[in-house]
Amino acid sequence: MATPNAQGVYEFDLELAYTFSMYSPSNNTPMVYDVNSQKWLRINSTLDSLCNSSSVVTGNLDYALQDINQFSGLHVRMIAINGKIPGDVIVVPLGAEVIMRFKNRMETKSLSIHVHGLNKKGLWYTDGAAFIQQCPICPNSEYSYRFIADTAGTHFYHGHLSTEFGEGIIGGFVVKNLNRKTPDIKGNLLRPSREYYALIQDIGILGIEDQWEVAISRFDKYGKQLNDEWDLSNKSNCWSHARIYDGTPLAYLSPVSALLIGSKGWYSQKDLRKTPSRVPLTTYLIKKGENVRFRFVNAGVGHVIMLWLEQHKLTIVAADGIDIIPIQVDSLVIFPGERYDILIQGLTAPKQKNYRFIFETLERYDYSYQPIEKTIGLANLQYEGSTLKDTDIVDFAHKDCTPADKCKNADPLYVDKEIIQQKVFRSGYEEYFVNIDHDEGINGNLFEMPQGMPYYYYGHEDEILVPCNSTICNKKNGEHCRCFTQFNFTYGNIVQLTLYMSKDANLIAGGKSHPFHMHGTHFYVMKMVYPQGYTKDGLLNSTNTDIPCYGTTCYGLKFKNSSWLNGNVDGMNKNPSFRDTIIIPMGGYVVIRFRADNPGWWFAHCHFLIHHIKGMAFAFRIGEHSQIPKPPVGFPHSCGIYEQPPLKAGSTTRKSGHPTTRRPTTRSSTKKPCRAPPPGCPGGPYGMFPREGCPPPCPSPSSHSSESYGSSERWPRPPWCYGRNAWKYRCSHTKRGHHHS
Structure with a gap:
């Protein structure tokens, strides 16, 4: 769990920057992993020579590999959070005041951040939905979210403008109720001896930017080519052509390159199925008879994942952060955005060193209803200190699955009985x-x-x-x-x-x-x-x-x-x-x-x-x-439309409800005409705001007009008030019944 500052606030500084997977900053070189020899190799710095024995990483391998984002095992441009993909898990107590400061160093990309699962009660403007709750965070700018961790349980944070949570802008967020203990399947209260947080993600064959281009610019054309053979040089064919068990299709997605568990996945399905002991997988440790809590999150772009664990039962104790009456299952289906907390009890007499977590997509048929092979991902549950050997035999057939109870509900421990009544409501x-x-x-x-x-x-x-x-x-x-x-x-x-x-x-x-x-x-x-x-x-x-x-x-x-x-x-x-x-x-x-x-x-x-x-x-x-609670003074919100006013005085047309500069109204011909506004003043030519201020406004024949020079606005006003959107919100005046300052 994180440590608060002197004021009791939990602060997190998070820098977002482009990086490459399978690249080592400490070695200043891209890396590859050879499954057959189980060796990590440096690619020659000239980038034009093959890997060879002299490129093998030697010495302290853990140290040499600690700054590598393995991702799918391929070299892909991604977005790192403080150098990591995914970002570190944030853990705070229930009720904590939290500041998350994001530094956008991506140069070309704006974004916003949403903590999925927190209710943000009374602080709606900290929730992170771009344009509805905030302006996007522009490149080379910084933005802080300050809120209360008001919802206990397993959550995650991710980008919320377009494709960000498929590009690496993602991390775990756990809120702990320190006074709560977890019941086991028999209702006994216990506190697991340790716990793990596990993000599950589906990674497409295409880079995320390419997926975006295919998805948006040519969606209909590509989506209709349902049975073409794969041709990765042609983006028109880069769609998933699969149906799930009931015959309905998957969401339109790029074919899966890898399923990531934590920060590790592997692009070769052959390696995962034939020689999993040689693949660098995420490994979770457990002791004999020990109770361990796993917090599983499907943080993927679109694939539904079914989760199994060889020769172990899964006891679900929470769903979407909410405690439930514990239920025991053989497997678990997790849709994107869902979270489940699972208790696993270690075997008293394990027969092998590693038992595999098996993650598989729900692909069952192609579009012609012919059976196809699922995409799988693996992680290890390893018995700590075991001298037993690893094995390449994995129970992909799920021989221990029991068909007696096909589906179970996650029933909560507590309910609001007024809300769940079955009756005809007359009010409220x-x-x-x-x-x-x-x-x-x-x-x-x-x-x-x-x-x-x-x-x-x-x-x-x-x-x-x-x-x-x-x-x-x-x-x-x-x-x-x-x-x-x-x-x-x-x-x-x-x-x-x-x-x-x-x-x-x-x-x-x-x-x-x-x-x-x-x-x-x-x-x-x-x-x-x-x-x-x-x-x-x-x-x-x-x-x-x-x-x-x-x-x-x-x-x-x-x-x-x-x-x-x-x-x-x-x-x-x-x-x-x-x-x-x-x-x-x-x-x-x-x-x-x-x-x-x-x-x-x-x-x-x-x-x-x-x-x-x-x-x-x-x-x-x-x-x-x-x-609705008011955002704090100075909250940035003019983020969508700006049209620069004319460089010279003169009338312009009013477009889309946005204010425009009008020619000042003159008095009757029997009276002295109003003096033309000087540069920098409303209605005058573009220029610096005059040091002596703008002259008093001329009387206006339409006193209700607040957009002409002849209005009753206060003078002088500083020069930053003259942008078409800016003046509406930064200058103190009344417009359409609302006062802004």
């Missing part, structure tokens, strides 16, 4: 139905980021965003509207969201299940319903009919049984899971509830990276504007 309750579609976003709209923080544009939001009910939203060639999808929840109300994907057409289009994440709140999973129709081979062939849809669009639907409305949904869980990330099954739906008790502007989205960027997201506001 809101209900929404949200269609989530892999191609059509939220209720048929693709989310478009605003060009500024909505909080600061209250009352004139149309200056920075396109509302989804606006006629401005033009649809061309069947495209869906790109607009700012938004919900407003009343402070203190119980909110129920029914998130569904019941569209029959989705089965043909290749719809897929999605991990859905809400910022700023945890929610109860009241009901999860899967499709009703499967073939004898387990392939999905029809959707659930509780929310029936028989057309090409399925927006604005409700339950077929109207008695289920207003909170009276049949078949809800009596002891529901309490999560911040949940799966919406393809062809089914999920009902979630939470209390809207955290006022502010928040974000919700699919946690598949490509879908988040593509528009499967929405913003939501809890509370009225007057109920």
Whole structure:
């Protein structure tokens, strides 16, 4: 656990900079690892000669390798946090005041940072959703997040502007409740003797920048080439063509190069399957009979991961940071954004030195429904001090799996009984139905980021965003509207969201299940319903009919049984899971509830990276504007639009609701005309602000006009007030009922 400063604050300075994997700064050379000889080799500094025996790293190997980011074992440009990929795990106690200072040294890339799992109660503007809660952190600038670690459990931090959490900007974040002990499967309280934090990531064959180009610029064309043979020299073929066990496809992703566990993975599936003992894997130590806690996080871009451990049971004790009634399982499926805490008890008589954690994707078929091999990743659970030999035999067939209990729920230890009632609510309750579609976003709209923080544009939001009910939203060639999808929840109300994907057409289009994440709140999973129709081979062939849809669009639907409305949904869980990330099954739906008790502007989205960027997201506001906590004085927020005023005095047209400089109004011809403003003053030519200040304004025939030189604004004003956006927020004046300073 970290140590606080003299004021009791936990401070972390985090520098973000480009680096290369498999590169050693201390040796000033790229590195390679030879699996056959198990030797680490320096590449000649001239970069044009082959590795040879003279390049073998000798001496203290641990020291020589400590500054190498192994990543997938390939040489890839990535982003390091204080030189590491991923960044160090941050561990603080519950209730700690935390400062995370990020120094952007990437030269060409802006970003923001989100701590996934913290509710940030009362501090919505520290949550890190770019343009909604803050301006992006520009290159060569620094930005600090100051907040309270208000949510105990296993979390992680990652970039939240575009592709950052697939490029290395990621790290663990653990909040410990020091007064809590962990129950084992029998309900006995215990404190594990040690614990490990394990990030799981899927890494594509392409570099992240190439994936971005393929995904955004040519998405439709490449996505349709479903059965082409791989040709890595042609980006049009660099997509994953796999289907999972129920026949629905994976998210559009680059084929996996490696699964990373912690900071290590390996690009060669052959090496992992044939000679795992020779591959440099992440290794976790355990003693005979010892209880160890593992904190597993799927921090990947889009792949769903199934986790196994040879000859050991997994006891799940927490989900998304929330303690649950312990349950024992053979394996665990983790979607991106989900976290699980698992207890593992060491064997009393182990028969081998290393037992393998097996991480595998859910790939089962190609697009023609022909069986294919899964992508796997491995890590070692090693018995400390063991003299037993390692082995290359791995239980990929999972022979110890027991089919008796196919699926188990994560039931929390405590629930808010008022929220989870099944009844018809008469007051203090809101209900929404949200269609989530892999191609059509939220209720048929693709989310478009605003060009500024909505909080600061209250009352004139149309200056920075396109509302989804606006006629401005033009649809061309069947495209869906790109607009700012938004919900407003009343402070203190119980909110129920029914998130569904019941569209029959989705089965043909290749719809897929999605991990859905809400910022700023945890929610109860009241009901999860899967499709009703499967073939004898387990392939999905029809959707659930509780929310029936028989057309090409399925927006604005409700339950077929109207008695289920207003909170009276049949078949809800009596002891529901309490999560911040949940799966919406393809062809089914999920009902979630939470209390809207955290006022502010928040974000919700699919946690598949490509879908988040593509528009499967929405913003939501809890509370009225007057109920939302105000950001501190000086909070940077003018981040989206700037248009320089004219260099010379003269009238210009008003565009998009942004203020423009107008020619000063003159008096009647019988009176002396107003003197032209000098350089540097409103309405005058561009120039330095005059030392003696600007002259008093001329009387204005329209006293309500605050944008002309003849207004009643205070003079003199400093020169930095004259930028079109800057003057609205940095100068003390009243505009549209809001006072800014």
